[in-house]
Amino acid sequence: MKSFRKELWFEVPTRRAFINITPQVRECLKESGIKEGLVLVNAMHITASVFINDDESGLHHDYDVWLEKLAPHEPVSMYKHNVGEDNADAHMKRQIMGREVVVAVTDGKLDFGTWEQIFYGEFDGRRRKRALVKIIGE
Ligand code: ZN
Numbered sequence: 001m002k003s004f005r006k007e008l009w010f011e012v013p014t015r016r017a018f019i020n021i022t023p024q025v026r027e028c029l030k031e032s033g034i035k036e037g038l039v040l041v042n043a044m045h046i047t048a049s050v051f052i053n054d055d056e057s058g059l060h061h062d063y064d065v066w067l068e069k070l071a072p073h074e075p076v077s078m079y080k081h082n083v084g085e086d087n088a089d090a091h092m093k094r095q096i097m098g099r100e101v102v103v104a105v106t107d108g109k110l111d112f113g114t115w116e117q118i119f120y121g122e123f124d125g126r127r128r129k130r131a132l133v134k135i136i137g138e
Pocket of ligand 1: 081091
């Protein structure tokens with residue numbers, strides 16, 4: 001069995017953002033030389049997510065509005081976690097949007113469903129953060 005590991009780094013200038021990382025994951029798969037197996041992609045921070053959905057700006061706006069309703073950033077004083085911090089909402093947004101995704105690799109390609117793309121979801125940006133890509137197979 002072959003195994004491949006790479007970290008993808010991000011420095012998002014805003015507090016929140018959704019970034020399509022499908023091209024980078026595809027590049028990792030190419031580099032790995034693996035034709036049949038599994039790709040795992042996970043955020044390496046507890047205030048960021050990796051998830052799969054549609055690359056559609058209206059939907060991303062709707063996610064942002066929905067997440068702000070569930071866990072508003074302000075007022076930061078309403079969260080017990082925010083003693084010396086201001087990112088309680090980011091922990092909650094990450095919990096909802098998930099830590100990782102697994103994608104099947106078939107014939108050297110990401111075996112997606114219709115419109116599926118992989119996203120890095122940032123909820124507490126403005127610093128360097130990373131996601132892990134791990135690929136196993138033959
Ligand atoms: Zn925190």
